[in-house]
Amino acid sequence: MKINKVNLSSVTTYRFGGICENFITIDKVEDIHEIPQNINKENSFILGKGSNIAFSDDVFKGYVLKTDLNFINQFDNDGTLEVGSGVYLPDLSRYLKNHSLGGGEFLLGIPGSVGGSLTMNAGAYGYEIATNVITVNCFDLDKKKLIQLNRESINYSYRKSNNLENKVILSTILRFEKSDPKLISDKMSKFNKLRRNSQPAGIYNAGSVFKNSEDYFAGELIDNTGLKGYSVDDVSVSTKHANFFIAQKGAKASSLYKLVQHVKEKVNDKYGILLEEEIQFIGDFN
Numbered sequence: 001m002k003i004n005k006v007n008l009s010s011v012t013t014y015r016f017g018g019i020c021e022n023f024i025t026i027d028k029v030e031d032i033h034e035i036p037q038n039i040n041k042e043n044s045f046i047l048g049k050g051s052n053i054a055f056s057d058d059v060f061k062g063y064v065l066k067t068d069l070n071f072i073n074q075f076d077n078d079g080t081l082e083v084g085s086g087v088y089l090p091d092l093s094r095y096l097k098n099h100s101l102g103g104g105e106f107l108l109g110i111p112g113s114v115g116g117s118l119t120m121n122a123g124a125y126g127y128e129i130a131t132n133v134i135t136v137n138c139f140d141l142d143k144k145k146l147i148q149l150n151r152e153s154i155n156y157s158y159r160k161s162n163n164l165e166n167k168v169i170l171s172t173i174l175r176f177e178k179s180d181p182k183l184i185s186d187k188m189s190k191f192n193k194l195r196r197n198s199q200p201a202g203i204y205n206a207g208s209v210f211k212n213s214e215d216y217f218a219g220e221l222i223d224n225t226g227l228k229g230y231s232v233d234d235v236s237v238s239t240k241h242a243n244f245f246i247a248q249k250g251a252k253a254s255s256l257y258k259l260v261q262h263v264k265e266k267v268n269d270k271y272g273i274l275l276e277e278e279i280q281f282i283g284d285f286n
Helices: 029-034 089-098 105-109 114-120 181-198 218-224 253-271
Strands: 002-007 019-026 044-047 053-055 060-067 072-075 080-084 133-140 145-150 167-175 235-237 245-247 280-282
Touching: 019 029, 029 167, 044 167, 053 253, 060 167, 089 105, 089 114, 089 181, 105 181, 114 167, 218 253, 235 253, 245 253, 253 280
Parallel strands: 019 060, 044 060, 053 280
Antiparallel strands: 002 019, 072 080, 080 167, 133 145, 133 167, 235 245
């Protein structure tokens, strides 16, 4: 385990954030027992790959915990894996392809960690990680002990887990199905093409800003409200996909927050729909 002073802008895809004096990296499962005993949900934040996060520009007063548990263990040859919470989702998708396991093709384009995906029930193109979950191994910061939760007790819903709050995810048991390697490659290529054609790449963003629902696509509502290209300072609504907000180098988290609030207000005014953020704002934005 390491405790360092870290600029949070270096650990998120938006490149926002101030200084954190107590940034804890967990390199081994046994490290979890060495974390400070005063850590709780009020003074800490559990970070994955930082792809769905906007830290405020101020100093972060508390602890940030990040796991760096990068392992994949396959049981026998039946498609059941134990996966460390720090594994990068595209790496997991490629591992599955190389072992002729289907069901993880959609993970290829999601720039997050396994731990983060379990917390938010990451998904794309009609698929979600909850489908593959058998159990999740984590450390409960309230009870200060290791626990194991099954999929039913986590009670997953759309882009949400309902029983992983204040728990440091260490690993998970996932199940995938044997599949034809060509079918897997074809599906990965299809998803990659869809993503390239519809989403901005190579610039600072955090993926979808708002959640979709069964009744609407957030990007369509934003587009139809005439907000494509609208900006606040150095953060703008993407002209390629309106549910992606793009930050220029040196942009401030406060600008993103103001833009999100403006878009929510305008969409609500037009459609009577209050969009729900998929990204998390961490810190003081008042």
